[in-house]
Amino acid sequence: MKSFFSKVLEFIKGARKALIAVAGLLAATLLCLGLADGVQKDWGNIAVTSGQIEATTVDETKYSMGYKLYVPKGVDENHPAPAVLCLHGYQNDHETSAAYALEFARHGYVALAIDEFGHGSTSIGMMERGFTNHKVAKVCYGWDSQEDKTYSFSSGPDRYKLMMNFSCLDFFINKYSHSVDKETGAVQQERIKDSSMGGTFAYHWLATQKYVIPTKMAVTGHSMGTWAAWSVSAACSNAVLEINGVPHDISPRATILQAGEIFKTQTDAMGRMAYDSDEDGLLDIHWNNPLILSAKYDEFNYFRDYAKTPINDEVMHGETNANFLGVSTGEAAFNKTFHEDFAAGTSRRRNLYVTNHRLLTHHSGAIADTLDWVSASVATPLSIEAKNHTFMAKEWLVFFGMLCSIASAVAMAMVFKNVKWFAPVYAGVPNRPEKEKKGWKWWKAALITMGISAVTYPFLTQLGHGLFPFPEHVFSMTIGDGFLVWYLFLIVVMLCFTLIPWFRKKKKGTLDTDFVDLGMARDDEEHKHKFDWGLLGKSAIVVVAGALWMYLQVLFTQGVFQLDLRFIWPFFRGFNLSRFLMFLVYLPIFLIFFILNNSKIFAGNRVPGTNEKGIVAFFKVWWKYALCMVGGILIVILIEYIPFFAQLGPGADLLFSTTFGGPFMSLLIVFAPQVLVFSFICTYCYRKTGNVFVGAMLVAILACWIVTGGSAILYTF
Numbered sequence: 001m002k003s004f005f006s007k008v009l010e011f012i013k014g015a016r017k018a019l020i021a022v023a024g025l026l027a028a029t030l031l032c033l034g035l036a037d038g039v040q041k042d043w044g045n046i047a048v049t050s051g052q053i054e055a056t057t058v059d060e061t062k063y064s065m066g067y068k069l070y071v072p073k074g075v076d077e078n079h080p081a082p083a084v085l086c087l088h089g090y091q092n093d094h095e096t097s098a099a100y101a102l103e104f105a106r107h108g109y110v111a112l113a114i115d116e117f118g119h120g121s122t123s124i125g126m127m128e129r130g131f132t133n134h135k136v137a138k139v140c141y142g143w144d145s146q147e148d149k150t151y152s153f154s155s156g157p158d159r160y161k162l163m164m165n166f167s168c169l170d171f172f173i174n175k176y177s178h179s180v181d182k183e184t185g186a187v188q189q190e191r192i193k194d195s196s197m198g199g200t201f202a203y204h205w206l207a208t209q210k211y212v213i214p215t216k217m218a219v220t221g222h223s224m225g226t227w228a229a230w231s232v233s234a235a236c237s238n239a240v241l242e243i244n245g246v247p248h249d250i251s252p253r254a255t256i257l258q259a260g261e262i263f264k265t266q267t268d269a270m271g272r273m274a275y276d277s278d279e280d281g282l283l284d285i286h287w288n289n290p291l292i293l294s295a296k297y298d299e300f301n302y303f304r305d306y307a308k309t310p311i312n313d314e315v316m317h318g319e320t321n322a323n324f325l326g327v328s329t330g331e332a333a334f335n336k337t338f339h340e341d342f343a344a345g346t347s348r349r350r351n352l353y354v355t356n357h358r359l360l361t362h363h364s365g366a367i368a369d370t371l372d373w374v375s376a377s378v379a380t381p382l383s384i385e386a387k388n389h390t391f392m393a394k395e396w397l398v399f400f401g402m403l404c405s406i407a408s409a410v411a412m413a414m415v416f417k418n419v420k421w422f423a424p425v426y427a428g429v430p431n432r433p434e435k436e437k438k439g440w441k442w443w444k445a446a447l448i449t450m451g452i453s454a455v456t457y458p459f460l461t462q463l464g465h466g467l468f469p470f471p472e473h474v475f476s477m478t479i480g481d482g483f484l485v486w487y488l489f490l491i492v493v494m495l496c497f498t499l500i501p502w503f504r505k506k507k508k509g510t511l512d513t514d515f516v517d518l519g520m521a522r523d524d525e526e527h528k529h530k531f532d533w534g535l536l537g538k539s540a541i542v543v544v545a546g547a548l549w550m551y552l553q554v555l556f557t558q559g560v561f562q563l564d565l566r567f568i569w570p571f572f573r574g575f576n577l578s579r580f581l582m583f584l585v586y587l588p589i590f591l592i593f594f595i596l597n598n599s600k601i602f603a604g605n606r607v608p609g610t611n612e613k614g615i616v617a618f619f620k621v622w623w624k625y626a627l628c629m630v631g632g633i634l635i636v637i638l639i640e641y642i643p644f645f646a647q648l649g650p651g652a653d654l655l656f657s658t659t660f661g662g663p664f665m666s667l668l669i670v671f672a673p674q675v676l677v678f679s680f681i682c683t684y685c686y687r688k689t690g691n692v693f694v695g696a697m698l699v700a701i702l703a704c705w706i707v708t709g710g711s712a713i714l715y716t717f
Contacts, residue, residue, distance in 0.1 A: 018414045030557075070105035080211050082216035082380050085206055085218075089225050091570075098391065109380075123576070129197050194231075196231035213378075214241060233252045233287045255287050294353070425693075431611070442605060458660045479712060482664060491592055515532060519598065547698065583709075593700070594697070607624050633668060
């Protein structure tokens, strides 16, 4: 027993610095998340709750829907308040709506943010939204006709049909939801389960809460959530809900679309925007007081009115905008309210903001305008001035907490340094100065690495995202499939660059490279001439320890503070069973990619000074390693945005067509900082260990976690 305790004390003494770092970073994480929780609750002025709503679809399919509810202090059954439903965009979750939801609550409104089908913790997959199995050539948002050839089957796998037909909503027309039996080829007539992806059920649920005024409600959505918002408002148009024996008209008093698509409509007898017809032929679907918030530099062309250039005043001169605003083409304009009568529901407006697609969710001006618009629509004044906001304080606090948690995972992986069994993991950078790359020799390899990454990113990510024939019940993460195809291609390229020269030199008898030079073995005669499986296994143990430590922090912060680790975009959150299984499916490819990537960048292209100690020495080598890892992505960013900011249009659209714009181009502003953080981790771990396994496996786990933790999933289990 004494021997055991003495060993524990010896371990603690040896790992004292690492343990202090772990404890300090944990404290910093909890401090940041605790303060962020205070901000989201407005220091006691908002009650924030989260959980699951038990729901059903139109065909009685049962599922649970993740949500987060914000109720202002003083709002209760005796003092009800207006309410707003917030719907997120593609690859997001309820927390992406937090900026709008928080500010609505701070200004006196109840706000409900949900996880839509296939996102966050909602148990039903995205494919259950239903999909249109056709292309619309002439008619959209109405009946297609087989006779005039406006109805036809679309090509590509089901996931592509799902993704590319969101803008052709059926609302209530059954024939738009078709599926094909893969064995017989027979067309099966099925009703779309819920084109609002859970929004309609959530809206009705919110209307029944005793602290909500059901006749003073609104709905807002971003990107994919704008189509869901159109659907909610259509489904709830003229809806009468009986609450405590009293009928209430719960029609949304306003529909606010953050980066939304507009379409040609009619006007009903009251002057409201109305859908052309339901199956009964009546104009009984209408939208009260629609407001569209548009980003000038939106990467998705359909949110730019299919314009090739950034949105400007010229797009307002088209028929569609004039139709939406109910004016002649010469009268249509941004930032101006038309037919202003909020009580009648005829007010319409389109605002323009100098931002891009994803950042519109956190644009202070857009949020302020939304608050004013909803206030006018429900005839209830805001409790504080519309421009008074705190949402970014919460975002930055969570961001810093996330960085501290990631750093603590790295520190935890270093705790085992003084355990003798793990000693090979921390051997340090091998002393082989003759293998270090300098000058043009380094730059040549770096430029090739960046060039291959830049050239392939737009094509292969989009190919995997929509067109590559993965078995979708096995590979169900849509954004993950995009990265999977890209990574698989880069794996082949890296193997070719490594194995072809290896075998050529071996055949000639001039082989001067071993597995130490690849960062995959210990620097001794027993191990250096073969792949070091023992080193890999021991490295995996310390990496798993670090990752589990971070995962426990995520579970704790979600449970205690109702916050996950993120910044505007979702990054790290707890798994349910379906998402954990997807994590296990995608992880092997991520591991292989990052191990080979680190081998090429760190070990194979090692720069002088890598084994020097100190912060200055770290940054002296880090920028080169970071350039290799993120340089290709930076090139794509320049190609995409320089023409965009020059008013020519997004580079991907101009060079490759709109097929290769959109999701993965808009993802660049999230992806590039993410890779920069990964470069910090990999550089630090390589300098500390001398092998590529620790850094590569840790960032592979983090990257795979980001992809599978909360983003779009086609099928759940």
